[in-house]
Amino acid sequence: MSNHATLLLVDVQQGIDQIANGRNNPAAEDNIAALLSAWRANNRHVVHVRHSSQESGSPLRPDTPGFAYKKCAVPVAGEMQVTKSVNSAFIGTDLQQYLNDQSVSSLVIVGLTTDHCVSTTVRMAANLGFEVTLVADATATFPRQGPDGKHHSAETMHSINLASLNGEFCRVLTTADVLSGVTGL
Amino acid sequence: MSNHATLLLVDVQQGIDQIANGRNNPAAEDNIAALLSAWRANNRHVVHVRHSSQESGSPLRPDTPGFAYKKCAVPVAGEMQVTKSVNSAFIGTDLQQYLNDQSVSSLVIVGLTTDHCVSTTVRMAANLGFEVTLVADATATFPRQGPDGKHHSAETMHSINLASLNGEFCRVLTTADVLSGVTGL
Numbered sequence: 001m002s003n004h005a006t007l008l009l010v011d012v013q014q015g016i017d018q019i020a021n022g023r024n025n026p027a028a029e030d031n032i033a034a035l036l037s038a039w040r041a042n043n044r045h046v047v048h049v050r051h052s053s054q055e056s057g058s059p060l061r062p063d064t065p066g067f068a069y070k071k072c073a074v075p076v077a078g079e080m081q082v083t084k085s086v087n088s089a090f091i092g093t094d095l096q097q098y099l100n101d102q103s104v105s106s107l108v109i110v111g112l113t114t115d116h117c118v119s120t121t122v123r124m125a126a127n128l129g130f131e132v133t134l135v136a137d138a139t140a141t142f143p144r145q146g147p148d149g150k151h152h153s154a155e156t157m158h159s160i161n162l163a164s165l166n167g168e169f170c171r172v173l174t175t176a177d178v179l180s181g182v183t184g185l
Numbered sequence: 186m187s188n189h190a191t192l193l194l195v196d197v198q199q200g201i202d203q204i205a206n207g208r209n210n211p212a213a214e215d216n217i218a219a220l221l222s223a224w225r226a227n228n229r230h231v232v233h234v235r236h237s238s239q240e241s242g243s244p245l246r247p248d249t250p251g252f253a254y255k256k257c258a259v260p261v262a263g264e265m266q267v268t269k270s271v272n273s274a275f276i277g278t279d280l281q282q283y284l285n286d287q288s289v290s291s292l293v294i295v296g297l298t299t300d301h302c303v304s305t306t307v308r309m310a311a312n313l314g315f316e317v318t319l320v321a322d323a324t325a326t327f328p329r330q331g332p333d334g335k336h337h338s339a340e341t342m343h344s345i346n347l348a349s350l351n352g353e354f355c356r357v358l359t360t361a362d363v364l365s366g367v368t369g370l
Contacts, residue, residue, distance in 0.1 A: 058233035086312035087354070120312065123305045127271035136332060146348035147321060147357035160345040163302035163331035169272070172332035 005033060005102045005133065006045035010089060010111030010118050010123075012073035013050050015059030015066020024141040024154035031175040032110050032138045033072040040076070045053045045104060048073065049089040062106055067115055087120035096128060106131040108178060109170070110138035115161040123169050132170035133180055136180065190318065190370040191230035191289045191312075192220060195274060195296030195303050197258035198235050200244030200251020209339035210325040216360040217295050217323050218257040223364055225261070230289060232265045233258065234274040236302065237278035281313060291316040293363060294355070294370060295323035300346040308354050317355035318370065320363055321347055
């Protein structure tokens with residue numbers, strides 16, 4: 001199974017809900033749960049990444065309740081956990097070494113948020129040589145304000161960021177796509 | 186001067202023009218030239234990054250004319266050059282080591298394209314601990330198609346990607362902003 005894709009969950013933590021209002025895709029957690037269930041049922045590799053913020057007041061500080069995993073993504077025994085403190089799951093962690101040691105060459109990435117930690121981790125994974133699948137409906141993000149002051153909805157941020165990633169850094173699929181072909185990934 | 190910002194130029198190469206039609210911000214090259222001129226006039230650090238594609242048919246292969254720098258960004262003696270073959274200027278290169286050796290802590294990033302190599306380099310620079318300024322009107326990108334088949338203009342790709350980067354990975358300024366305060370950066 002070593003060449004089959006590892007499921008990499010990025011920042012599926014309770015504190016994410018406190019960051020802002022207006023998130024898109026409320027189904028992300030259900031889709032993450034469905035993927036995680038399929039991976040476990042097939043005894044496939046799962047890696048949980050979580051963010052340990054060093055910023056005062058952040059809901060993702062390790063000494064706050066928000067640091068905890070969401071219920072849809074609590075690790076079980078034997079699943080690797082990686083703690084990071086920047087957007088990329090590969091900086092300041094042993095994730096790359098771990099994946100190499102396990103002969104992992106392919107990643108299916110889900111989590112939060114699409115354009116910050118997920119995008120950064122997808123980009124770096126691809127540039128480090130991993131084959132990456134990003135699951136569009138198992139990610140979500142927040143509205144953002146541009147440097148020109150313009151407001152952009154979460155759905156716009158999400159879809160445009162997926163368009164930047166698709167084909168260049170990863171293939172973007174849906175949960176249904178992945179579940180229907182899970183044994184081929 | 187070592188703590189003042191280094192100007193980092195990403196993929197300002199002739200072959201970029203052959204990638205696609207519909208690019209936004211045709212003034213990017215003039216703005217890059219203006220910034221480069223100001224940096225040189227103040228004897229500031231400049232680093233030129235260029236892309237050496239390994240893909241057959243790419244206009245950025247090192248054995249093609251497109252590999253050459255654009256006229257607005259030809260290095261002069263004493264300016265560092267870095268060659269990369271993925272999106273991030275920090276992967277497979279000695280850029281991080283070079284900047285650390287030079288005690289550089291702050292980067293002003295320009296170049297092509299906003300949402301691929303520029304965004305990836307900005308993100309990784311920030312996550313590695315550099316203070317990053319991205320110059321909005323000294324970057325540009327192309328139209329993209331989303332995984333859902335929807336077409337997005339270059340200007341949409343550009344502005345939404347800047348909104349994802351601004352405040353999280355960098356501050357986004359204009360060429361005029363930077364030139365008016367160049368000695369403070």
